[in-house]
Amino acid sequence: MSTAADRRVPADAEIFKARLIFAANSVVGFWVGILGYFLILGIFVWSYLRHDLPFQNEVIILFVLVVGGIISLGALLPGRLFAMWPYAITVEPEKGIWVYAPPAKLWVPLEEIVDIDVYSGMYGGGNVIQLRRSHGLVKQIYLNSSLAFPDQRLASRIRALIDRRDGVQSHA
Secondary structure, three states, rough: OOHHHHHOOOOOEEEEEHHHHHHHHHHHHHHHHHHHHHHHHHHHHHHHHHOOOOOOOHEEEHHHHHHHHHHHHHOOOOOHHHHHOOOOOEEOOOOEEEEEEOEEEEEEEHHEEEEEEEEEEOOOOEEEEEEEEEEEOEEEEEEOOOOOOOHHHHHHHHHHHHHHHHHOOEEE
């Protein structure tokens, strides 16, 4: 049973937020994309029902839109696909991390975090959190340093949690 007290951020938790432009793009892009999909689908359904077919193969286009929408919603909602690119992460020491991405947040216990590595990708580099098991479609969480999390404090904090959990002594 979840209570309101369970949802509060503990005093010792650290919140790491992505740049405002990245966070706004994530949230607004998600919801505008969903709205745009339903708008286009509605236009095609409306024109189909009026028998005013602007395209020769409108039934095929409508079918592709419906099937693609069902697959996409399945990947985004129960699959939590956007959690791979969070706009914020809350680190609860000795417990785990909360990953914030539209449309929801994802809890990852510390024992399910395998490692944090450096990666280089098409949109720049950063760090990637490797997970022991899949959370929906999420097996890795990307912390892009050029777009979202420019400083290394979050990666360093997660590395310290992993090392402490595994009994690694720091030499600082």
